[in-house]
Amino acid sequence: xxxxxxxxxxxxxxxxxxxxxxxxxxxxxxxxxxxxxxxxxxxxxxxxxxxxxxxxxxxxxxxxxxxxxxxxxxxxxxxxxxxxxxxxxxxxxxxxxxxxxxxxxxxxxxxxxxxxxxxxxxxxxxxxxxxxxxxxxxxxxxxxxxxxxxxxxxxxxxxxxxxxxxxxxxxxxxxxxxxxxxxxxxxxxxxxxxxxxxxxxxxxxxxxxxxxxxxxxxxxxxxxxxxxxxxxxxxxxxxxxxxxxxxxxxxxxxxxxxxxxxxxxxxxxxxxxxxxxxxxxxxxxxxxxxxxxxxxxxxxxxxxxxxxxxxxxxxxxxxxxxxxxxxxxxxxxxxxxxxxxxxxxxxxxxx
Amino acid sequence: xxxxxxxxxxxxxxxxxxxxxxxxxxxxxxxxxxxxxxxxxxxxxxxxxxxxxxxxxxxxxxxxxxxxxxxxxxxxxxxxxxxxxxxxxxxxxxxxxxxxxxxxxxxxxxxxxxxxxxxxxxxxxxxxxxxxxxxxxxxxxxxxxxxxxxxxxxxxxxxxxxxxxxxxxxxxxxxxxxxxxxxxxxxxxxxxxxxxxxxxxxxxxxxxxxxxxxxxxxxxxxxxxxxxxxxxxxxxxxxxxxxxxxxxxxxxxxxxxxxxxxxxxxxxxxxxxxxxxxxxxxxxxxxxxxxxxxxxxxxxxxxxxxxxxxxxxxxxxxxxxxxxxxxxxxxxxxxxxxxxxxxxxxxxxx
Numbered sequence: 001x002x003x004x005x006x007x008x009x010x011x012x013x014x015x016x017x018x019x020x021x022x023x024x025x026x027x028x029x030x031x032x033x034x035x036x037x038x039x040x041x042x043x044x045x046x047x048x049x050x051x052x053x054x055x056x057x058x059x060x061x062x063x064x065x066x067x068x069x070x071x072x073x074x075x076x077x078x079x080x081x082x083x084x085x086x087x088x089x090x091x092x093x094x095x096x097x098x099x100x101x102x103x104x105x106x107x108x109x110x111x112x113x114x115x116x117x118x119x120x121x122x123x124x125x126x127x128x129x130x131x132x133x134x135x136x137x138x139x140x141x142x143x144x145x146x147x148x149x150x151x152x153x154x155x156x157x158x159x160x161x162x163x164x165x166x167x168x169x170x171x172x173x174x175x176x177x178x179x180x181x182x183x184x185x186x187x188x189x190x191x192x193x194x195x196x197x198x199x200x201x202x203x204x205x206x207x208x209x210x211x212x213x214x215x216x217x218x219x220x221x222x223x224x225x226x227x228x229x230x231x232x233x234x235x236x237x238x239x240x241x242x243x244x245x246x247x248x249x250x251x252x253x254x255x256x257x258x259x260x261x262x263x264x265x266x267x268x269x270x271x272x273x274x275x276x277x278x279x280x281x282x283x284x285x286x287x288x289x290x291x292x293x294x295x296x297x298x299x300x301x302x303x304x305x306x307x308x309x310x311x312x313x314x315x316x317x318x319x320x321x322x323x324x325x326x327x328x329x330x331x332x333x334x335x336x337x338x339x340x341x342x343x344x345x346x347x348x349x350x351x
Numbered sequence: 352x353x354x355x356x357x358x359x360x361x362x363x364x365x366x367x368x369x370x371x372x373x374x375x376x377x378x379x380x381x382x383x384x385x386x387x388x389x390x391x392x393x394x395x396x397x398x399x400x401x402x403x404x405x406x407x408x409x410x411x412x413x414x415x416x417x418x419x420x421x422x423x424x425x426x427x428x429x430x431x432x433x434x435x436x437x438x439x440x441x442x443x444x445x446x447x448x449x450x451x452x453x454x455x456x457x458x459x460x461x462x463x464x465x466x467x468x469x470x471x472x473x474x475x476x477x478x479x480x481x482x483x484x485x486x487x488x489x490x491x492x493x494x495x496x497x498x499x500x501x502x503x504x505x506x507x508x509x510x511x512x513x514x515x516x517x518x519x520x521x522x523x524x525x526x527x528x529x530x531x532x533x534x535x536x537x538x539x540x541x542x543x544x545x546x547x548x549x550x551x552x553x554x555x556x557x558x559x560x561x562x563x564x565x566x567x568x569x570x571x572x573x574x575x576x577x578x579x580x581x582x583x584x585x586x587x588x589x590x591x592x593x594x595x596x597x598x599x600x601x602x603x604x605x606x607x608x609x610x611x612x613x614x615x616x617x618x619x620x621x622x623x624x625x626x627x628x629x630x631x632x633x634x635x636x637x638x639x640x641x642x643x644x645x646x647x648x649x650x651x652x653x654x655x656x657x658x659x660x661x662x663x664x665x666x667x668x669x670x671x672x673x674x675x676x677x678x679x680x681x682x683x684x685x686x687x688x689x690x691x692x693x694x695x696x697x698x699x700x701x
Contacts, residue, residue, distance in 0.1 A: 072510040073481070172599075187375070188600050216374035216537060218597050221581040243510055246540075246583040250590070273587050275668050282669060287511040288585060289665045290544055292519060298669060299512060349671055 032060035033205050033237040034084070039097030041076070041083050041261075053079040053092065054261045058334070061205070066231065066238040068252030068269070070245055070284070076261040077241045081209045084239070085124055086114055102204060120150035123198035127210040129190040132197075133182040140178030143197050150201045165196040170226055188219035195223070199230055206231070207239045212247065224251050245284055249273050257281050260315045263334060266342040277337060277348040279320050297321060314346070322347055353604050355381045356392075357555040358628075365498065366525065368532040370546035370563065372539060372578070374601050378555035379535045383501045386533060387419060388412075399499065416446055417495030424504035426484035430476040430491075437472030440491045447495065457494055464527075465490045465520055482513025486520065493524060501533045506541050518544055539582050543567055543658045548637070551575045554604055554612035556628065561638030568656045571640040571649055573597070573619050584661045591657045595619075611642070619644045 041054040053076045061067045071077050082088045084099055086106060099106040101122065106114065118124075126132060134142060143165060144158030153161065159178065166174035169192040182190060191211065198206055208227070212220045228251065231238055240252055248255055248269070255272045257265040257280060265278040276282050279298070286298035298321065313331040317323045326346050334344045356378040363369045371379040384390040385397055388409025397404040399419060410419050420443070423429040430439055437458060444454050462469060465486040476484055485505065492500055502521070506514040518541055524530060536542050542549060542563070549566045551559040551574065559572040570576045577597035580590060595618045602615055610625040611617070617624065624643060631639040634649070642648065 072512065186600055216601070217539070217581040217583075218374065218577055219600055221583070221596075224583075244583075245511065245585040249585045249587045250583045269587055273585065275671075284511055285585065285665050285668055287515040288540065288661070289515075289669060290662055291666060291669075294666065294669050295515060295519070299515070 031062060033063050033065075033102055034059075034061045034239070035098070035100045036060070036084070037098040039080070039083060039099065040095040041079050041088060041092055042095050043092045045091055052261055054083065056334075057097070057258075057261070057263055059256055059263065059266065061237045061239060063204075063237055064232065064235045065254065066228075066240055066252045068248035068255045069239060069241045069258055070243065070248050070255060071258035072243060075258045077243075077258060078209055079261075080258070081124065081207045081239065081241055084207060085118060085122065116150070119146055119198075119203075120201040121203050122205050122207075123201070123203040124207045124209065125191075125194055125198045125211040127214055129187070129194040129211075130182060132194050133190065135182050138179050138181060139185070139193050143178075143193065143200060146197050147200050161200060162196070165200050166193075168199075168230060169193075169196045170222070171196075188215050188223065191215060191223055192226070195227060195230075199234070199236070202234050203236060205237045205239075207241065209241045210243070213242065213244060220247070227251075257284070262315060262344060263342075264316065264344045266334070268340055271338075271341055275349070277341065277343040278316075278345050279322055279349060280316050282349055283319070316345075322349075352606060354607060355555050355604065356385065359395075359552075359555070359557055361550055361557070361560065363499065363531050363533060365531055366529040367548065368525065368534050368546045370534040370536060370542040370549045371552055372537060372542055372549060373552035374537065374578075376554070376601050376604060377552040379552060380503055381555075382552075383421075383503050383533060383535050386499075387421060387501060388415075413446065417443055418497055419499040419501065420492035420495065420497040421501045421503065422485075422488050422492050422505050424507050426481060426488045426508070427476060429488055430484060432476050434475075435472065436474055436476070436479075436487050439476075439487065440472075440494055443491060443495045461490045461494045464493070464524070466516075480513070481509055482516055485509060485513070485517050489517070489520065489524070493528065493530065496528060497530060499531045499533065501535070503535045504537070505534075506538055507536065514538075514541070521545060539579065540584070540658065551578065554601065554607060556612050557631075557641065558613065559638075559640045559642075561635065564656075565635055565638050567658060569635075569649070569654045570652070571634050571638070571645040572642050573617050573644075573648055574613050576648065576652055579657075582657075584657060586661055586664050589657055589661055589664070591655055592653065594651050619648065 037058045039054055039057040040052065042050040042052050044050040057080060059067065069077055069080065079088065079092065083094055084106070088094065094107065133139065140159055140162050143162035144155060147153050147158040147161045148155060163174045163178055166177055171177050171189060171192055185193065212223050215223060224247065240248070242248055252269055255267055255269050256263050257278065259280050265272070265276060265281045267277070272281065276285065283298050286295045289295045312318060312328050314323070314327040317327040320327065324347060330346070332344050332346050334342050337343050337348055359382060361369065371382060373379055381390060385392055385405065388404035391405035399415065402408045402415065408415055410416070410421070440461065441454050441458050444457060449457065458472070459469060462472065467483065467486050467490070471479070471483070476487070479487065505521070506517050509517060521532070522545055525532060532545070534542065534546055546563045549560065549563045550557055551566070551572065553574050559566060559570065559575045566575060567579065570579055573595070574597070576593055580593040583590065597616050599616045608625065609627065611628055614620045614624040621643065629641045629643045631641050632645065634640050634645060
């Protein structure tokens with residue numbers, strides 16, 4: 001165990017398979033690391049219509065790929081992250097759909113099995129890193145514990161790995177920092193610690209939920225560069241959830257736009273940012289335009305994401321200035337308009 | 352000892368927007384509070400019109416009440432959750448010489464000015480979206496027609512579309528009412544759009560100041576260059592090119608050593624940076640920089656306005672050549688009729 005854990009930080013390629021870990025055979029049958037199909041999550045509250053937080057969400061993430069999930073607050077981004085980790089708070093529940101990780105069905109897995117995987121094969125980095133850390137424990141112990149629990153290493157070895165990890169996330173003087181308490185860290189430093197905890201077991205898949213939005217720009221740039229380097233080195237796949245399309249443009253390989261719980265556009269980053277196909281994708285650009293007329297045309301009257309309030313079959317019709325009779329009669333399906341480009345619109349923006 | 356703000360001097364003219372930018376901990380909010388007289392300065396003076404703020408006068412003094420106002424970052428937290436919107440907005444008028452009818456007229460007028468439906472007056476903050484809450488906060492601030500508005504990160508907690516609406520609203524209010532803004536933000540895209548002048552702060556010191564366009568195009572201080580080149584615009588690869596990066600983070604402000612506060616991170620540092628803070632040097636019209644080696648920075652860094660370039664790109668993307676047909680009328684209630692929005696439960700972004 002000792003020798004194989006040793007090189008986790010700098011290893012490129014796939015981490016070794018311990019007992020109960022994901023086998024190579026299942027990976028070969030499905031090249032995607034994460035494959036989500038027709039996922040539906042609702043929040044049921046007594047006396048009111050259930051809120052459909054996710055509707056028919058499907059996507060795959062290839063090994064080493066960073067998928068950016070972009071949407072406004074209330075669009076279902078955090079719900080999706082929690083659905084994958086199976087930690088949706090009540091009264092939310094997964095109604096339908098498949099979540100498979102390296103060929104294993106995460107929905108059918110027992111809680112005990114899933115518990116072993118969380119933190120080892122699947123990891124999550126959230127915003128507010130301070131809330132993630134135990135204020136009473138030194139950070140070295142907190143990072144080492146992850147390795148001890150999941151990789152079965154000793155405390156001594158765990159602390160060594162923690163030190164290597166701190167070095168990898170570019171924290172100066174790692175030996176000293178292992179003994180620091182969370183309150184002694186700056187926000188950027190705490191975020192790096194949380195990243196170190198998420199990556200110490202060399203997970204195959206990491207979800208980042210708005211993880212860098214609280215940081216200052218210069219620190220954000222450093223943390224993103226670091227995250228990208230580590231993810232590339234370990235061939236980790238990533239779901240990068242954000243509402244900052246500036247970060248998405250510069251960090252992700254592919255972009256998925258989520259609106260009211262539906263994926264409305266899915267495209268390679270370059271293609272999306274040279275011209276979105278869905279009107280909502282264009283609206284996200286319009287929000288940055290200084291040209292008031294252009295902005296008004298694309299943004300129209302803009303209600304926020306709003307559960308089930310819209311009655312039109314196309315959920316975006318309410319805000320769309322291009323809507324036609326068909327949009328009020330028929331729900332658009334997510335369809336391929338060019339290689340690798342999916343859009344949920346009857347009348348995508350042609351270019 | 353924490354010296355939160357050190358040797359800062361600037362003026363704001365009527366109808367002007369001055370932006371304070373810098374990382375968290377640079378003293379932006381402290382300056383905003385000093386301007387309102389809420390934090391008395393240890394040394395120096397702050398004058399609003401003819402009054403010395405801080406010692407005798409502050410924003411609560413009867414003579415100044417309503418002439419300067421404040422808008423916060425978190426609209427949800429700056430509105431009283433148990434007060435209907437109408438009462439929240441009318442509150443600053445309680446001390447004026449307004450009768451009930453005049454107050455009501457004023458409130459209705461201001462609600463329309465910020466593009467909210469009148470029906471909102473009877474609702475409570477929790478029933479509104481974050482963007483609407485921020486409109487309410489702005490309405491409450493401008494109901495007294497202040498001369499100065501201190502805006503402390505007014506767009507940072509908002510979604511992109513709500514952010515765009517608030518920026519547009521602020522620009523329009525300034526045009527219509529001639530209000531001066533002290534715009535505190537780390538969102539440089541927003542700053543680029545609204546501000547006339549910009550002040551770059553670091554650990555309580557002004558490092559560079561000037562006309563907004565000039566500083567964005569030709570930053571002369573290494574910190575300004577680092578800050579501008581770290582901004583990620585929504586266009587892959589469109590980042591300000593630079594010959595260096597700023598390492599590390601903003602250090603603790605406790606017991607700062609003498610000299611330039613950036614000396615610990617600056618790739619241009621030389622011996623005397625850690626002994627004395629450089630005096631301001633004028634490098635253009637109203638463009639002042641505090642750096643011993645600003646000429647070398649200027650020689651190495653090319654003039655570039657990536658924000659302007661991004662605007663051209665957006666223009667290009669949105670100006671698609673196709674027939675823009677009129678939208679089909681909807682059978683569903685419009686925003687105004689619907690009146691309110693509910694957030695999806697379980698979403699914990701704020």
